Amino acid sequence: MINYLRHMAVFTKVVDEQSFRAAAKSLGLAPSRVSETISDLEKFLGVTLFYRTTRKLSLTTEGSKFYEHAAQVTRHAEAGINELNATSQKPAGSLKVSLPAFLTHSTITNAIVEFAKLYPEVSLSLFYTDQVMDIVKEGLDLSIRVGWPKDSSMMSRKLGESKRMLVAGKQYAKQFAQVQHPTDLKDADWVRFQMRNNTIDFTSKAGEAVSISEHSRISANSAEALLNLALQNLGLTILPEHAIKSHLETGELVQILPQWDLKPLGYYAIWPDQSRRENLTLMLVRFIAGRSE
The missing domain is CATH 3.40.190.290 (D-Maltodextrin-Binding Protein; domain 2)
Incomplete structure (x- = not known):
């Protein structure tokens, strides 16, 4: 089992990125290596984890069940790493963040830029779109939203208001x-x-x-x-x-x-209650809030 922990991490990344190639790029591996890792994991488990077509990659029923557990293992491992990073004052890891497109030029984006410069070991994938992205489905660590949040299942922090x-x-x-x-x-x-x-x-x-x-x-x-x-x-x-x-x-x-x-627009940081990168996410939220107030 312990020999397949790395396989589980790669599998989780493929699901989050919804692509073998994107996962390979994020992990710094060759796409062929990621594909081999998933095949080895499927052989070990004795099940097929993905439906593979030329256009789409989707989870099988077994893959969906396994992802719930694999993601939890990965989340706890990353939380431990992030906690150590926080205490060592050298944050490292990756965050996937969505923002409204009209915030491309804003104090919030400027705060993220400053954060990226201060912590070069943190990788940021930023998605600027005026469409509301599903945090769980898209594997987001953080979503900046405007309006007044209604989803009580998520954690949130108000960043400010705009006339x-x-x-x-x-x-x-x-x-x-x-x-x-x-x-x-x-x-x-x-x-x-x-x-x-x-x-x-x-x-x-x-x-x-x-x-x-x-x-x-x-x-x-x-x-x-x-x-x-x-x-x-x-x-x-x-x-x-x-x-x-x-x-x-x-x-x-x-x-x-x-x-x-x-009525003014409220700007909110929204993230999952059990974030896979909780400490790093909170660090970014607090940093943005401090620059936006």
């Missing part, structure tokens, strides 16, 4: 120069973010709360796309302040109803 603003391109904004109330926008064209519902809550400086529904014929799944579409005067849209600050300064974008506030 949201209702904006439009300078040409389209001209027709709203005199509007004073959200209900005056009932005939407006909107460019909607697909991961958000179409109800928008406004609060006036005096405390009046108003909800309206946006009517959009154009929607997008990317904040960067929303920005580009708004700049081309296709309609009103809502974007975080940090992403549009320069365009507001140049006048390319104009804030609509500046006397009304929108």
Whole structure:
């Protein structure tokens, strides 16, 4: 059994990376060596662990059952290594992190850059996407998310908030120069973010709360796309302040109803309750939080 602990670690990496080649690259091994290791493990166990096709790699029923145990063994081993690394002040290991694409240029990304420079023995795989990635399914160690988390099965820490603003391109904004109330926008064209519902809550400086529904014929799944579409005067849209600050300064974008506030975006670090790299994950979370506060 003890002779196959390395095989289990390689197997876990293949599952996490969903590819023999990607696992080989992560482990610094030749793809043929990874394939041989999995074949040896299957021979030892007497079962087939993967369905292999030219396009897809998926676990068999036996493979799924075995992964639960192999991942736990690997997780505990990595936790022990990370704990020793933490006490020696020389963190080492790898972390797989997802972030919204619009945070490519942000204080959070800057904090990750600083972390990478301080700890050169830590490898970071960063996935920038406005689609919400499944932390468990994708084998993520950490996910940075915006909004207000609802999944109580995960650990979380608030990193900060960002003001949201209702904006439009300078040409389209001209027709709203005199509007004073959200209900005056009932005939407006909107460019909607697909991961958000179409109800928008406004609060006036005096405390009046108003909800309206946006009517959009154009929607997008990317904040960067929303920005580009708004700049081309296709309609009103809502974007975080940090992403549009320069365009507001140049006048390319104009804030609509500046006397009304929108609920800010919350930025959260989300990670599994039993992270395979718990200490290293927590170290990165605390580091980001310290730079974001």
